[in-house]
Amino acid sequence: MAYNDNPFAEEANVNPFANGSSARGSTVDIPLDSAKDLKKKEKELQAKEADLKRREQDVRRREEALAGAGVVIEHRNWPPFLPIIHHDIANEIPIHLQKMQYVAFTTLLGLAGCMVWNVMATTCVWIKGGDVGAWFFSLVYFLGIPSAYFLWYRPLYRAMRTDSLLNFGWFFFCYAILFFIGAGLFALESVISIWVIQQVFSYFRGSGKAAEMKKEAARSTINAAM
Template identity: 35%
Template sequence: MSNYNDNPFASSHSLDANPFDDPQDDHNARLEQIRQREADLERRETELNKRADQIRAHGRKNWPPFFPIIYHDIKEEIPEASRSLITRLYQLWLVLLVTLIINMIACIFILVAGSADGGRDVGSSIGYLFVISATSFLLWYRPIYNGYMKEQSLYYYLYFFFGGFHLLFSIYMIIGIPSTGSAGLIQTVQMFSRHQWAAAVLALIATIGWLAQGLGNAFYYRLIYAHHTAAGHTMEKAKTEFAAHGARAYFTRG
């Protein structure tokens, strides 16, 4: 029986449909979407398996990659609004590490070039490479990392104290006084004046490195101080947090 509400003149075909479309193209497009989804799932599964293996082998420790001793994940632990700042600070720490290596190599070339204080420079530069790289990470980078992760006053004051010392150390290394282990400005000028080109170029690169990471750290030091003030962090809060948590909270997320 026919329905009186039906329009006998209505077309059974959609007006939106293009009669010239090739059904095979739609089929191929759907297959391509399925393949992309499968590839994404496989990639995610591989990443999860790799992370699971990492956790089984080292717990949540993942840094440094060649010998994990702490957990370090800016994307996971730092709030989105602060990730770019902490990422830049981490990059500045990497610049510092590279600068320490170049500084040591430059001091070796300065010694070979016949500098009277070259032996002291090499010895001090080797010490800087191991001591400054470790202490800078632990004493100013890690505190501000924890500060933005936990938003606790104690970590900000640790950063300001040791970060301030690092800025002074950077100025000291930029100057480049002979026998101090710095292939800085004075050493660079001396090597150029003696036409010791290899030592001069390496010392110049080291000087630029010290200058770049020093200026970068000074810029972010100011930004972090402004954030610390706006957030209402105080020394009294820092003392209370230290009394409550102590040193055990240094590397933890709690």
């Protein structure tokens, strides 16, 4: 009786490198052009990095020179969500002057609020069919916000910070003179408006329109009740 070969018999060792080749000693050829490109890009990056460092050093030297000359570098930091001006009362204004500066800043914000409200109101009137001229002039008045900042608030801020006589003088000229001239004109306009109202009301009462209006109101009330 014939038996099959032993399945557990050791098989002949098979040498995977019997063909004479060895993976350990194999090499990968890298094109010379690619290596040159990599070195070129590396040099370009190093040159850009060196240029950035040089510029940073130049800016730092300029800032140090300005600081040594007494020039304050103003970085934009207000409002926090969209910095457009430099404003730091707590750290730059002397403590005994901070309250005064805060009040002045409040008046600037109040002016800005009034101008914004004026634009919104005239816009609503224009949408409802009003005169476009009023809306246009509200935009012109809106320019008073940056004008007020540059003409009197910033000079006052710098005067409080550095005790500068020139900035104090500019503040008094733009705020005390121009502001009170504008306030005087508005006061004159208010007086004239009050006079017009009084004259119209006097005519209204003297012509019997007031009594007629009362009768008309009473008649309307009776009709509504019936």
